[in-house]
Amino acid sequence: MNKSKLLKLCVKNFRSFKDRQCIDFTSPEGVRKVTAVYGPNGGGKTNIFLALGFIRAFIKDSNNAQAVQIAYQPFLLNSASSRAVSEFEIEFMQSNRHFIYGFSVTNESVEHEYLREFASTVKKSRLIFERKNGELNPTAEKYGFGKKLMEGTRSVTLLITKARENNNEYANLIFDWIQSVNLLTGSNPQETMQWSITQLNENPKLKEEVLNLLNEGDLWIRSFYLQPVDIPPQLVGQLPFNEEAKRNILANKGTAIRTNHYVRDKGRKVVGEHSFDLQTQESSGTLKFFALAAPLLDTLKNGKVLYIDEFESSLHQDMCHFIVSKFKSPENKQGAQLIINTHNTALMSQGAPLQREDIVFVEKNLAEESVISALSDKSVRPDESFEKRYRQGLYGAKPQLKLDE
Numbered sequence: 354m355n356k357s358k359l360l361k362l363c364v365k366n367f368r369s370f371k372d373r374q375c376i377d378f379t380s381p382e383g384v385r386k387v388t389a390v391y392g393p394n395g396g397g398k399t400n401i402f403l404a405l406g407f408i409r410a411f412i413k414d415s416n417n418a419q420a421v422q423i424a425y426q427p428f429l430l431n432s433a434s435s436r437a438v439s440e441f442e443i444e445f446m447q448s449n450r451h452f453i454y455g456f457s458v459t460n461e462s463v464e465h466e467y468l469r470e471f472a473s474t475v476k477k478s479r480l481i482f483e484r485k486n487g488e489l490n491p492t493a494e495k496y497g498f499g500k501k502l503m504e505g506t507r508s509v510t511l512l513i514t515k516a517r518e519n520n521n522e523y524a525n526l527i528f529d530w531i532q533s534v535n536l537l538t539g540s541n542p543q544e545t546m547q548w549s550i551t552q553l554n555e556n557p558k559l560k561e562e563v564l565n566l567l568n569e570g571d572l573w574i575r576s577f578y579l580q581p582v583d584i585p586p587q588l589v590g591q592l593p594f595n596e597e598a599k600r601n602i603l604a605n606k607g608t609a610i611r612t613n614h615y616v617r618d619k620g621r622k623v624v625g626e627h628s629f630d631l632q633t634q635e636s637s638g639t640l641k642f643f644a645l646a647a648p649l650l651d652t653l654k655n656g657k658v659l660y661i662d663e664f665e666s667s668l669h670q671d672m673c674h675f676i677v678s679k680f681k682s683p684e685n686k687q688g689a690q691l692i693i694n695t696h697n698t699a700l701m702s703q704g705a706p707l708q709r710e711d712i713v714f715v716e717k718n719l720a721e722e723s724v725i726s727a728l729s730d731k732s733v734r735p736d737e738s739f740e741k742r743y744r745q746g747l748y749g750a751k752p753q754l755k756l757d758e
């Protein structure tokens with residue numbers, strides 16, 4: 354199995370990040386299975402999530418023939434940075450191979466792009482290719498990144514994206530990696546639900562696994578089924594899409610999910626089942642957990658990376674504990690990674706699943722620049738009461754509110 358690992362993410366001059374900031378997903382013991390990012394509202398947590406999303410999307414789509422500009426989002430609260438390049442770098446493993454890949458962009462062009470690979474037995478890396486100021490390094494040719502490829506690559510296109518068209522070995526590895534990284538917005542389970550429905554339709558065995566997970570989560574759902582539904586033409590007619598897109602929507606039926614619960618008599622004996630519509634008759638927490646179930650199982654089963662923004666939204670803290678524990682468990686033999694942006698401090702309390710090495714902070718300095726730090730870098734003992742000390746403000750990265758005494 355081609356396990357995917359995210360080792361480090363670095364970003365500079367992107368949204369609230371002015372100076373280069375890195376988040377490390379490893380510890381002395383190896384790649385962490387869980388990384389929890391804490392910080393105040395507006396501190397920059399979501400911008401880490403968006404940076405990884407931009408990297409993934411730009412690698413995948415930069416060769417789009419219709420694209421004439423890059424979605425450039427520099428730090429705007431500094432006159433110099435608002436005109437400087439934005440820099441992105443990922444360190445990752447794919448198919449047991451270790452890489453560093455990065456690029457720098459403005460809205461008009463890719464200014465710098467590079468790929469390095471580490472040998473398995475030494476810490477030194479070899480340069481696969483480097484594109485800078487419109488030129489390639491001389492040795493790039495032997496890895497399939499030659500002059501002809503460069504000449505056919507537009508200024509707004511990544512070389513790695515263009516190389517994918519030639520079935521380049523390194524481009525294929527990077528595309529395999531980005532396809533193993535799932536990004537979910539926890540505050541909107543609807544974005545995840547269609548992904549889950551597609552997976553359930555394609556993989557009948559997944560239905561039983563999802564049901565088992567729902568039962569482990571104590572949601573009282575005895576069974577569920579997917580029901581095709583017609584989409585009202587008048588509703589489709591109001592959508593802001595072209596006519597071809599509307600016809601495609603009408604041609605494909607929608608899918609409703611029905612959940613079954615036991616019906617009991619006066620003596621609480623089970624006498625039947627009653628069906629509910631998941632979207633309209635179940636709680637928002639049940640809806641969210643159901644939407645997360647398939648991505649969670651897919652990630653755990655296949656050793657992928659799952660990053661959830663606003664993780665605890667609509668979820669009880671014990672449910673958050675349950676999900677994190679799934680990744681921390683020895684049963685996570687594939688080494689799947691869970692990254693969460695969260696305000697749930699109960700996850701860092703004594704006896705909770707998070708350890709010192711799992712906790713990362715992001716907050717803004719006096720110049721409104723986001724800064725990343727790790728709890729393990731703060732001379733903190735492994736047995737400290739992390740939640741208590743964090744809430745006391747001893748680690749920073751929390752709102753400085755003036756509360757009435």
